[in-house]
Amino acid sequence: MASLNPALSTLPLAAPRRRAWRRRIFDACGWGLCGLAFLCLGAATVWILATVVLHGLGALNWKMITQGTVGTGGGLMNAIEGTLILALGGIALALPPGLAAGIYLAEFDTGWLAPVIRFFSDVLVGVPSIVIGYFGYVTLVEDLGWGFSAAAGGIALAIIALPYITRGSEMAIRQVPREMRDAAYALGASDSRVVMSITVPLALPGVLTGVLLALAIAVGETAPLLYTAGWSNFLWNGHLIQEPVGYLTYAIWAFITEPFASAHALAYAAALLVTGFVLVISIFARLALDENTGWRRRMRG
C-alpha cells in the first residue's frame, strides 16, 4: 500500500490517467489516517499532561518541597531526595559495566561473547520491572539481609538501566566514522588507545543520550523500588543498608487511593514532579544529541 504513504504519492511518477482518481482516493485516505493518528496521539498527550499539571499545580507549594511526609500529609522533600539518590545511584552503578559492554559490542563484534551479551541485554529489557523488584527483594533485602534500603533500590534501578546504557553506548560508538579510527591507527595508536582517545570521546553525546534515557526510566520506575527501597517519611540518613528510602512514584501509588485531601495533594504534586523531571531529562537528551547545540557544535566550530 505504497500510496497510503503521502510522501510516496507525491513522487512525480507517470501513472496512467485513468488510475489518477484511485490515487486521489488513496491519498485522501492516507492523509485522513495520518490526521486521525495525530489527533489520538495529541489528544492523549494533552489530556495526560493537563491532568497532571492542573492537579499538580494546585497541590504544589513551598511546603511541599521543603518538608518531609507526615502520615498522609506534609511534604515530599524526603521523596524528591530519595528519587534523586536512587536514580542517580542506579545510573552510576550501571554506567561502567554498560559503557564497557557497549564498547565491547561495537568494537569487538567478532567473538562469541558479543551475541551472548546482546541476547542477555535484550532479555533484560523484556523482563517486567516488578520481576526485577521481586528479585531484588528475595536476593538483596532478604537473603543478604540488607532490608529495604538505598543499596537494594539503587541496584534494582541499575539492572533496569543497564540494557539501555549498553545499547545506547553501542549505537553511539558504531556511529563514530571509520575515518576517525583509521586516522588514529595510522598515527600508531593501539586498539585500546583508539577506543579511549577517539571512539569513546566522539561517541559521548550519544552515550549521554542513552544515559539520560535510562535516567528518565529510572526516575519513573515504581515496581522495582516497592520491594527494595521501601518507603520512609524522613530524609535519608546516609546508610546504604537497613534504612528505607522514600521516592516520588511511591507517593503517587500509595496516596492517590487514600480518602484524604492531604494525601491526594501529595500524589498530585509527586506526579507533577516526576513528569517534570522526566521532561527536563528528555530535553537535555535532545540537546546533547542535536547537531546544532552542545558538544557537536563545539567540535565543529
Add this chain to the structure above:
Amino acid sequence: MNPTSLPPALHFTPPAAANRVEPGRPVIGVRGLDFFYGPAQVLFGIELQVREREILALIGPSGCGKSTFLRCLNRMNDTIPGAHARGLVEIDGHNIYAPHTNVIGLRRKVGMIFQRSNPFPFSIAENVAYGLKINGLAKNRSERMARIESSLRAAGLWDEVKDRLNKPALSLSGGQQQRLCIARALAIEPEILLMDEPASALDPITTTRIEELALELKTRYTIVIVTHNLQQAARISDRTSFFLMGRVVETDSTQRMFTNPSRKETEDYITGRFG
C-alpha cells in the same frame, strides 16, 4: 624498551638517528605480494621497489587495488576483518609481515594521508599533537608547541592557522583540513608518506598547493602517492607504477612511462583508451 631484546623486525631506528644514505637506496621492497579480502584475492604477486626520497605514483583504473596495496605498506589492512597478505614487504630491510612485528612502530614510521581528509573534531593544535601524545614524543609543553609549529610549517599551514590553533579543525576549509592531516602525519616524524588520492576531493588551486607540498616534502620523505589524475602523476612523481586488475603491469621513470611505455596496456591506459 631495550632494542637488543627485540626481534629484528621490531628494530626501527628513529629517523633522526638513521644513517641517511644517498638518494635512490631502496627503502621499500615488495616481492610476490598477494592480498586477500576473505576469500577474494585482489593483489597478485606484486613486485615493486620504492627508493629513498622519491615520489612513486601508483596509477590504474578504479578497483585495480592501488589503495589496497598502499594500505599493505603500513598494515592498515590489519583493521579489516578477514583481510590477509602473503609475500614479502620489506621496509628498511625488515619484513613487516614477519610475526611479532611492531605494527605501531611501523605506522609511526610510515605515515598515511587519506583521500577524504579526516581531521579529528578537536582543535587544530590537538590534531597535530595527537600523534605526539599517543607516542609520547614530546616531553613538555614547549617541546610539543615547537613540534606543532614545525609540522604546520612543513605542511604550509602555519601562517594561516597560527592565530587560531585552539579553534576546531573542522572550521578549516577542505584544503586546509587536508594539509592539517599532512601536518598531523609529519608531527611524528615518519620516514615514508603514503598518500591515497590526497587531492581528489579538492579544487584545482588547492590541488596545486598539495602537489607543491608533496614536492617540498620529497626532500625529506619518501612518498608513495595514489592518483587518478595522470597529469598529477606526471607533474610530481619520479617514477610511476601502473596497476591493472591486482597486478603491476610496469614500473618505470615517470617520463618514460608517459612518453614511451613498454607495455601495450599502459599505453592504452595513459592515452585514455580505457580505465
